[in-house]
Amino acid sequence: MVAAEHHLVAKDILRTFKSDDGTELIALQNFNLEVDHGEVVALIGPSGCGKSTFLRLVAGLDMPQGGTLAYNGEPITKPDPNRGFVFQQANLYPWLTIEKNVAFGLKANGVYKEQQGRVQEMIDLMGLTGFEKSYPHQISGGMAARVAIAQTLVMDPDVMLLDEPLSALDAFTRAVIQDEILGICAKFNPIVLLVTHDIEEAVYLADRVVVLSPRPGTKIAEIPVDLPHPRNRISDEFIAKRHEILDALQFD
Ligand code: ADP
Numbered sequence: 001m002v003a004a005e006h007h008l009v010a011k012d013i014l015r016t017f018k019s020d021d022g023t024e025l026i027a028l029q030n031f032n033l034e035v036d037h038g039e040v041v042a043l044i045g046p047s048g049c050g051k052s053t054f055l056r057l058v059a060g061l062d063m064p065q066g067g068t069l070a071y072n073g074e075p076i077t078k079p080d081p082n083r084g085f086v087f088q089q090a091n092l093y094p095w096l097t098i099e100k101n102v103a104f105g106l107k108a109n110g111v112y113k114e115q116q117g118r119v120q121e122m123i124d125l126m127g128l129t130g131f132e133k134s135y136p137h138q139i140s141g142g143m144a145a146r147v148a149i150a151q152t153l154v155m156d157p158d159v160m161l162l163d164e165p166l167s168a169l170d171a172f173t174r175a176v177i178q179d180e181i182l183g184i185c186a187k188f189n190p191i192v193l194l195v196t197h198d199i200e201e202a203v204y205l206a207d208r209v210v211v212l213s214p215r216p217g218t219k220i221a222e223i224p225v226d227l228p229h230p231r232n233r234i235s236d237e238f239i240a241k242r243h244e245i246l247d248a249l250q251f252d
Pocket of ligand 1: 019046048052
């Protein structure tokens, strides 16, 4: 069978680490997930259950000890600008302007000449117009998060890996950027894997919420969120979904 386009498959993933005292720490065990083109999947679970580890594996920044991880039928063995990572702390280059921060990936991948028009396009799309020549220390946390997203988007990724990129922001800024992320999804249709601790954020953004157990992390529930966008955070259906996820998170 030919694999569907833009299809991510994780099968029986095992990732262990050596802890400081030399004992083996199992971060992820028997972790399975399939994600199709255009799907937004939120990963939620207690701290230390392997969510970031899984994103790093999908990014190709790390390899599992067991199981298989494939994108479009090909094993993931190394990073690829096609799978963009947005970290919790926007990792901007402090010595570069916003414009140059956004252009960085294009230059590093040798495609700046042909694709430089994308830099301004992404700056405009993320509401950063007018700040092209500013430096990271001159902009707010919300703007830094937008620059981090633009840095990834400029590479036209098929997969966006978002590791709590909004967790340091105030509730208002967070809500605005959540809508911007939905706009990106509607426009570019990437696979999005979003790690979040915020159940409301998961229900607002995701097509599916995957709940992980405490370490060793494995999938204990997969909850579809089939509400139309824009979602009303105070509707009965929205609140019912929040409860469903919260119930799945009540481990005993
Ligand atoms: P989460 O994102 O769900 O909070 P992580 O994926 O960051 O969890 O971590 C899962 C577990 O693996 C944690 O106990 C963490 O300490 C451990 N871990 C992650 N990366 C490493 C590493 N490079 N070396 C040692 N332990 C690690």
